Amino acid sequence: SQQGEEDPQALSIQEGENATMNCSYKTSINNLQWYRQNSGRGLVHLILIRSNEREKHSGRLRVTLDTSKKSSSLLITASRAADTASYFCATGAGGTSYGKLTFGQGTILTVHP
């Protein structure tokens, strides 16, 4: 079963608006990552946040992590039509499964020009 559950499943916004996607998970993690997938392509890594971090920024991306609530959010500011894609959260457990990631079901983001 998938560790991460994204919410909402689909999000439709206008260019220039902010987009917020949420991810919840069940077990302890070492880190949480967000990936993007354009239609028909492979996933591309966006940002990683470690379990001892609470917030991280990268360009127009802002990720938060609340380990007490086992949840994370991805905020894309000033969205563009080119941001249209599916976004997945993935959790890494560390330890003997250090390289393994468990992906959520994804959020489909549509940004209208």
Added chain:
Amino acid sequence: DAGVIQSPRHEVTEMGQEVTLRCKPISGHNSLFWYRQTMMRGLELLIYFNNNVPIDDSGMPEDRFSAKMPNASFSTLKIQPSEPRDSAVYFCASSLPGLASNEQFFGPGTRLTVL
């Protein structure tokens, strides 16, 4: 670097045929992952290797699926015999897990259609 390379990009076959998917990871990466993606089940981890050794194959759906990694630069995922329900996009990903990051790099995928 060329990134993760997968072949073929598209495969159409008939039920009962053997299918072999291929993957070349990024040079220097020591972990390799095979995923399957469908609309119904999302992205599923099938198996992963560390230093060419299979670590976790609990996601392999059944005995019809097998994966090998004979060396650090090549892996195969074989389905024999194939069934229509195997139709999906199969992704290979590689990474170099370390203290800094265990970011995975994905290939473009192989779209498999079993008729």
